[in-house]
Amino acid sequence: MQAQSTVEALGRFAECGYARERVEDNALLRGAGRFGDDLATTAGTLQAAVLRSPHAHARLRKLDITSALAIDGVHAVLTGEDVREWAAPFAVGVRQPMQHWCLAVDKVRYVGEPVAVVVARDRYVAEDALDAVEADYELLDPVVDPEVAAQADAPVLHEGVGANVVNDRHFSYGSPDKAFAEAAHRIALKVRYPRSSCTPIECYVVIADYDVAAGTYDVTANFQGPFALHSVMARALKVGASGLRLRTPPDSGGSFGIKQGVFAYVVLMALAARKAGAPVKWVEDRLEHLQASSSATNRVTEIEAAVSAEGRISALRYDQLDDCGAYLRAPEPATFYRMHGTLTGAYDIQHLEARNRVVLTNKTPTGLNRGFGGPQVYYALERLMQRIAVALDLDPLEVIRRNLVPADAFPYRAPAGSLLDSGNYQSAIEKGAAEGGLDELKQRRDAARREGRLYGIGYCAVVEPSISNMGYITTAMTPAEREKAGPKNGAVATATVGVDPLGGVTVHVSSTPQGQGHRTVAAQVVADVLGLEFETITVNVELDTQKDPWSNASGNYSSRFAGAVAGTVHEAASRIRKRVAAIAAHQFEVDASCIRFGDGRVTVADDDRLSTSFRRMAGTAHWAPALLPEGEPGGLRETAFWSPPQLAAPDVNDHINSSLCYGFVFDYCGVEIDKVTGRVRLDRYVTLHDAGRILNPAVLDGQVRGGFAQGLGAALMEKFEYGADGSFQAGTLADYLIPTTMEVPEPVILHMETPSPFTPLGAKGAGEGNNMSTPVCIANAVADALGESDIELPLTPSRVRAMIGIDEPDAPEGLEPIKPAAGSGSALQASDSVDMPGDPATVFDAMLDPKILAKIIPGCHDLQAVGDNAYKADVTVGVGMIRARYKADVNLSELEPPHALKLSGVGRSAMGTAEGSARVRLTAIEGNRTRLDYDYEAAIGGKFAAVGARMLQGAARVIIGQIFSRLAVELGGGSNAGSWMKRIVDLFRRLFGRSKK
Amino acid sequence: MTRIAANTPCRVRLILNGKERVGQAESRMLLSDFIRHELGATGTHLGCEHGVCGACTVRVDGVASRACLMLAVQAEGRRIDTVEGLCDGDALGDLQAAFKRHHALQCGFCTAGILNSCAEFLDKTPEPSELDVRDMLSGHLCRCTGYTGIVAAVLEVAAQRRGAPPETSHV
Missing domain, CATH: 1.10.150.120 ([2Fe-2S]-binding domain)
Structure with missing residues (x-):
């Protein structure tokens, strides 16, 4: 598995290719890491909390911060007015009249959108003050489903645009129409890829300060890049790039693309610091992170292939609809264009057509998420490959094999422009099948099926792009628009290597890692080049835009470290080596070509007597400049910048080489599905990677394992659920489920190495392959097991169970099944009944009596009549740990005395809206008693929906049930109704001695 | 049970990694915030603050516990062990x-x-x-x-x- 080092190393083994233990771990394992929230802050630093919209779509009519400011310890509240004065909207990647400010200034467009920032002595006080800010909203119709949002009659998010589709591009390469007309088969599929996120365990952290004298901002944030967004931040703050000094902490607790989205909060907190006149720190909490930080882009794809009788694909046609949420936040619509050149995947397909539409909905804005664009494309393409196999009655792997790019075709230009740099997909598949035990897996499947078990095998072949072309995003513009905007291309990497007067070597890279071991691998590269011990190399990965070398492509994304950054480190170290060699050659009076580096020494080849320690030789550049050869300036520090020439801007025909390197991933897996529970169990997962030259195999395997676990989560567990009202329903890690040790099996990992001809070390990126391959590989296995074509992720037990379609046994007698919730996920419906004393007329009249009404509504502080049977009420509702005080309108309508009426209420609170109505029917029963039957519907949004979705069904039943059981009590005692709920309530009363009402 | 207002400052004394430490905590302050920001032991991290992710786990009298689900005042007089105490002298344990x-x-x-x-x-x-x-x-x-x-x-x-x-x- 170990790679040969590409660099010369004398008298010692090569570091590159060796599974070196990580230098990062020494501090992290001691609890001595320095993450954003661990850093020392300036004296007087205040803490911020963000007031967020509980509504998916509303006009912000008024914001009253008076009471919040009156709270002891509150220093300032930043509002939309301040933002309008000091800032500008963020630049958007497409030309449309829509504004995205860091804080809502007129409308809110998703649940969780920032509305105000409270700055206080500590976070506890700041959160107290959030409750005291009074926001008045005019609710608007939300739109959540992308296909609905794309329709002409959908509610429009941005009135200036007039529609929700904000970018619509059509591409054609080759002659797709002709290929489809001539094809023996046309095979099509429609798929939906859901929203999810790789959710780092550390959330966003921003520490911001404003220098009023200079008019500049100084911000530390766990931003991950790309630093092209620095320009977006600076422009939003209305300063030049030097007016925003952006720094990153030494450690960052995971990102996976998601911490790109902190950029909006860099601007927000910079303004909060300006407003407060003091440094401000904000640490995002988990609810904020899940509901409002960022998300992968959900996509609806219709894909079609023109296929020969033998299963050879001549053309592909994509119709893709990306749902980027409420705002097109930079770098969107990059989810499309990161993969644009690679839409034909690992296959030699000559003709291609694609329509890409971007639609906005009332959901959190999307952004980078590990695999960026890949999972969406491959979910469509590789599901289609499986469908082709089924349609033509071929082995799925055979369909893959027949279409692969030929091994002798590299570098291979794909029709949309990707230049696949190197690979041998055929031998990768043979190796994967042989070493992963495919034949045995098939036997296991056959044996399982003979026993009547549900077992399937899925395959996928994926080209994994790395080192993004900074110009790919401009493919979203027409050639004419690009002409006006000027060319964008390339991917500048930078690294600095310096030698201090004592001969110590320090490396700096602007790759802002979040756990990928960049310090370790960079040190390995430099140790090899300079012939030094690994332990003697110090690597710094903090970035300070005022002092350090960086460029717009800096940052940690698109798996660019191994190919671009490590390669640039090699370049900078090689320059140092060249200079030290020249110094040595001068001193030893030999030609520089004779100088060798190794074992910490600089030696003349074939003459061991001419040898000096590296430390001493390099030290000459500091201590004795007079001894240096002509042209050597002294000091010893080299900064290299590197950008590959292959990354050209999109051409006039929209060809784009969207990435520099293209690794290859071949996966297959066996799954067994539990017929009773619907649980998908991975029996074996095999993943083969060709990522070019391997620099540290243990670090690489860590990337594969981590990506695999996240891919498995996306396949089986993870989804950002939204209600039809736009309420966010996955606000805790108990609602948004992430795989634990019990769900993640150990994959079989295989490697091969086809070096890239385009990177200095031959390495390619490998951080994202399994995020692209694993979701669809598992989906294909489930499709195979169930014989189903329509597979939607995540494949949760309930979804799979529904697909299996087992007949439910009849419910036991006397048990009334709970009606499923209709429409919105947060809508709750049920029926119940309660018996009470008195005839129906007495009961009916009691319900129209405001005094009684006030007593029977749980948590009612006050009830004032505002019209006939119409009231304003002040009600506190609690679900689980959270409580909210609602201003409610209560109405009694559809009165049919004394038989029926409808009781309804609509409430608003800082936690969001709640709506409910109950239809009540009264029937006289024996003994001057009345049976009250009721059907209710309730819908709850905002924070309750986000963190309490699991409890809402039960909570609604209890709260609504209380109304009527309390009515029974008001009418003269309890009831002997058959209501189970009442029995439970009674039990609780007995246990806890709550006797009143 | 004694009831104290949420923002009442309290003195909390505990044994952190074998050393007695004293700090100020409002009665509502989480143990995790107290350890990190009042006592400066930032090795304990917060990932969710609702008890699911486990990042903030410390040992309270030897038992692994979520520091985000405890109040600092509840740790009064207890032995708290965190990641900082796992080393064997200067070397990794x-x-x-x-x-x-x-x-x-x-x-x-x-x-x-x-x-x-x-x-x-x-x-x-x-x-x-x-x-x-x-x-x-x-x-x-x-x-x-x-x-x-x-x-x-x-x-x-x-x-x-x-x-x-x-x-x-x-x-």
């Missing part, structure tokens, strides 16, 4: 060293909590099976590693403490 050998961490943010659960677990379960280890670790979320290295490290330390020689290197 055996558990930490095994984590390093097995690449059982990447970003390292969840690691402190995991180490604390493992420390208690290994004290009580000297001969764990892989399933035991996975079951114990299922109270922690790690987004980077896929857990493989963590499971391997814990099993290796258990074997080592029973007298088996350590592996020399990973992969």
